[in-house]
Amino acid sequence: MKNIELVTSVEVKTYDELTPQEAQLVELARRSTRRSYAPYSHFHVGAAILLDNGEIVQGSNQENVAFPSGTCAERTACFYAGSTYPDAKFKMIAVAARDVTEDFVMQPVPPCGACRQSLLQYETLAGHDVPVLLAGRNEVYRLPSVKSLLPLSFTNF
Numbered sequence: 001m002k003n004i005e006l007v008t009s010v011e012v013k014t015y016d017e018l019t020p021q022e023a024q025l026v027e028l029a030r031r032s033t034r035r036s037y038a039p040y041s042h043f044h045v046g047a048a049i050l051l052d053n054g055e056i057v058q059g060s061n062q063e064n065v066a067f068p069s070g071t072c073a074e075r076t077a078c079f080y081a082g083s084t085y086p087d088a089k090f091k092m093i094a095v096a097a098r099d100v101t102e103d104f105v106m107q108p109v110p111p112c113g114a115c116r117q118s119l120l121q122y123e124t125l126a127g128h129d130v131p132v133l134l135a136g137r138n139e140v141y142r143l144p145s146v147k148s149l150l151p152l153s154f155t156n157f
């Protein structure tokens with residue numbers, strides 16, 4: 001028998017330690033939380049995706065009275081990016097969230113399983129790692145890639 005060890009490395013950065021490009025993307029993800037439609041959960045999530053054509057697309061969670069019909073911020077943003085700029089490759093992703101207190105969450109919010117799988121498809125299409133920034137109130141988790149959030153993932157396409 002042998003073991004496979006799956007290791008995820010997370011850099012924890014203060015806001016001062018972000019590069020200007022990272023800081024801009026996180027700021028846009030934070031702003032996107034203001035456009036979330038979350039009358040049921042009151043949990044407002046924003047995502048921003050930097051593309052290799054220089055565009056930054058934003059998305060927020062959009063809930064629906066038929067609960068499963070609602071969509072997370074990450075999927076709103078990645079499907080918007082894919083449908084608006086079908087030839088562009090993803091370069092970096094940022095996610096931020098505010099809770100019922102209306103303030104930004106202290107702990108960064110990681111994407112749900114469905115969003116990880118959706119984002120992974122675009123990382124695979126890009127052909128290189130796409131860093132993911134998960135913004136907390138005072139710190140940002142920087143993951144090196146989407147696949148580091150979804151080890152042993154299904155990418156057979």
Ligand code: THU
Pocket residue numbers: 038041043044045060061062063070071072073074109110111112115
């Ligand atoms: N949500 C996101 O938009 N992204 C995440 O990463 C986690 C959860 C949304 C789904 C739902 O509208 C609300 O947050 C509460 O679960």
